Amino acid sequence: MKVSEVLQRRYSVRGYRSDPVPEELIREVFDIARLSPSGTNTQPWHISVVSGDACDRLRHELCELFDAGEPAKRGFPGGAPVDGVYLDRRRACGFGYYETMGVERKDKEGRVRIARKNFELFGAPHAAFFSMPRSFGYPQAVDMGLILQAVMLVMYEKGLGCIAQGSLADYPDPVRAIANVPDDNEIMFGVSFGYEDMDAHINTVRMTRAALDDVVSFTS
Numbered sequence: 506m507k508v509s510e511v512l513q514r515r516y517s518v519r520g521y522r523s524d525p526v527p528e529e530l531i532r533e534v535f536d537i538a539r540l541s542p543s544g545t546n547t548q549p550w551h552i553s554v555v556s557g558d559a560c561d562r563l564r565h566e567l568c569e570l571f572d573a574g575e576p577a578k579r580g581f582p583g584g585a586p587v588d589g590v591y592l593d594r595r596r597a598c599g600f601g602y603y604e605t606m607g608v609e610r611k612d613k614e615g616r617v618r619i620a621r622k623n624f625e626l627f628g629a630p631h632a633a634f635f636s637m638p639r640s641f642g643y644p645q646a647v648d649m650g651l652i653l654q655a656v657m658l659v660m661y662e663k664g665l666g667c668i669a670q671g672s673l674a675d676y677p678d679p680v681r682a683i684a685n686v687p688d689d690n691e692i693m694f695g696v697s698f699g700y701e702d703m704d705a706h707i708n709t710v711r712m713t714r715a716a717l718d719d720v721v722s723f724t725s
């Protein structure tokens with residue numbers, strides 16, 4: 506499958522079958538993704554993959570913190586609030602998602618139920634936590650995005666579903682306790698992955714993109 510085809514076809518998967526992905530295939534995905542380029546070849550990333558009992562324990566602990574209303578405790582700052590066209594796109598993303606799930610805008614409980622799915626890892630049998638040394642900044646964050654994209658593209662090519670989740674940086678303590686995160690690192694985001702549940706209505710959500718001329722300018 507061509508990279509351009511993968512980009513045209515892929516989407517975030519938010520509903521999974523429970524059967525695990527063979528370890529060999531998981532290793533193959535990350536073995537290819539680790540070939541991603543990075544500034545001065547620093548390869549600042551560490552990826553902590555959790556599966557099986559460890560994944561279930563983590564899911565449980567993340568949900569407990571979410572249910573208790575525990576405030577997020579991110580290692581890296583979240584950045585400035587978005588406005589203008591960016592806020593419009595963010596809202597369209599949230600509302601499109603709620604609409605597909607039959608949750609009205611003013612249904613606060615419904616929205617909490619949907620947000621909780623992040624910490625349920627959307628029912629996926631595996632999750633990967635992407636971290637880099639806490640002293641690193643913007644240049645290495647770019648590299649982290651590159652390896653994230655590589656992981657997502659290779660997973661699609663290999664028949665796996667996945668979703669990037671910034672929300673999985675919210676509660677680093679249980680992740681550190683259960684997964685193998687280097688002491689000097691902070692978690693930037695996670696990826697839940699596995700085989701897509703083709704019957705899950707949640708997976709019918711499709712997000713649009715801004716038009717070419719809205720995001721790229723050509724000068725000659």
Ligand SMILES: Cc1cc2nc3c(=O)[nH]c(=O)nc-3n(C[C@H](O)[C@H](O)[C@H](O)COP(=O)(O)O)c2cc1C
Nearest residue numbers: 515516517598623668669670671672673694711712
């Ligand atoms: C870095 C990053 C963080 C994301 N965090 C979340 C998240 O916490 N929860 C979620 O449901 N989706 C999350 N997403 C998925 C985006 O909402 C999704 O990629 C976007 O709406 C485009 O939709 P598509 O992936 O289906 O094409 C994240 C995506 C990226 C790239």
